Amino acid sequence: MRYTIDNxxxxxxxxDITRDEMNLDKTLNCGQAFxxxxxxxxxxxxxxxxxxxxxxxxxxxIVTNIKSSNKEKLIYYFNLDMNYTDEISKLDLDAYAKKAxxxxxxxHILRQDLFETMITFxxxxxxxxxxxxxxxxxxxxxxxxKIVEKWFDDEIVRYTFPTLEQLxxxxxxxxxxxxxxxxTNYLISMINYLKGNxxxxxxxxxxxxxxxxxxxxxxxxxxxxVANCIALFSLHHVEAFPIDVHIKRIIxxxxxxxxxxxxxxxxxxxxQQYMYYYRAFK
DNA sequence: TGCCAGGCTTCAC
DNA sequence: GTGAAGCATGGC
Numbered sequence: 115m116r117y118t119i120d121n122x123x124x125x126x127x128x129x130d131i132t133r134d135e136m137n138l139d140k141t142l143n144c145g146q147a148f149x150x151x152x153x154x155x156x157x158x159x160x161x162x163x164x165x166x167x168x169x170x171x172x173x174x175x176i177v178t179n180i181k182s183s184n185k186e187k188l189i190y191y192f193n194l195d196m197n198y199t200d201e202i203s204k205l206d207l208d209a210y211a212k213k214a215x216x217x218x219x220x221x222h223i224l225r226q227d228l229f230e231t232m233i234t235f236x237x238x239x240x241x242x243x244x245x246x247x248x249x250x251x252x253x254x255x256x257x258x259x260k261i262v263e264k265w266f267d268d269e270i271v272r273y274t275f276p277t278l279e280q281l282x283x284x285x286x287x288x289x290x291x292x293x294x295x296x297x298t299n300y301l302i303s304m305i306n307y308l309k310g311n312x313x314x315x316x317x318x319x320x321x322x323x324x325x326x327x328x329x330x331x332x333x334x335x336x337x338x339x340v341a342n343c344i345a346l347f348s349l350h351h352v353e354a355f356p357i358d359v360h361i362k363r364i365i366x367x368x369x370x371x372x373x374x375x376x377x378x379x380x381x382x383x384x385x386q387q388y389m390y391y392y393r394a395f396k
Numbered sequence: 397t398g399c400c401a402g403g404c405t406t407c408a409c
Numbered sequence: 410g411t412g413a414a415g416c417a418t419g420g421c
Binding site: 240241242244245248249290293294295296297298 | 415416417418419420
């Protein structure tokens with residue numbers, strides 16, 4: 115893998131990259147992120163922080179609208195500096211994990227914004243992927259900022275995920291009108307807490323896995339599963355192993371109700387994501 | 397119409 | 410500590 119810059123646009127091109135190494139379709143559609151959409155021209159369009167990011171994957175390269183000054187951020191967000199194939203090959207996988215890996219390889223674990231991930235996964239409980247996307251888009255379109263990006267002949271319009279300040283102005287009814295439903299009180303509670311304790315985000319970013327899980331679970335509405343999702347998909351504790359309904363079924367049906375995740379070592383979360391993708395998208 | 401979705405809190409035992 | 414009930418919403 116190497117990076118070149120388009121001389122005309124100053125956009126980054128990722129070269130010499132196969133879909134087995136990094137697969138945009140799988141990575142952006144596997145349930146770890148809710149703000150990426152693929153258009154009819156195979157462009158993956160998402161909002162990262164305050165910017166619209168556009169990526170299109172070809173057989174051996176990926177073109178982007180991401181400027182050269184954002185190269186480190188691109189690598190960081192998509193975890194492009196890790197060779198997944200090499201790392202996974204060091205693990206002693208059982209038969210089901212091997213099958214899941216073969217099906218899911220190419221998935222990278224993203225490093226998403228913490229505030230956004232805490233809220234999107236708070237919304238995820240007892241909800242479907244479709245509804246989570248719906249909620250996040252409604253929140254962003256109504257309370258975030260409009261941003262526009264030119265991409266060849268298209269004008270792409272998106273909305274930033276609302277800030278704490280923007281969400282602070284919302285009422286109970288505002289949130290109910292975004293289809294947040296039974297999670298509304300949890301969201302209000304989180305916003306009220308963060309208003310006086312925003313530093314906890316920095317604490318979460320700097321502490322270890324166990325400390326992060328216990329701090330996250332103090333929020334009303336965050337239990338084991340959501341805490342592990344936040345730890346995995348934002349804080350990049352790739353040992354985190356979220357157990358949702360799909361993983362529960364896998365454990366019951368494939369592991370007789372008892373899985374030993376210690377054999378997946380520091381990459382248990384990545385194996386979990388292969389399993390989730392294999393089960394939920396096969 | 398009934399069931400399900402990347403669960404959590406509360407309450408009874 | 411464990412288990413069941415209840416919780417809003419949209420797609421199928």
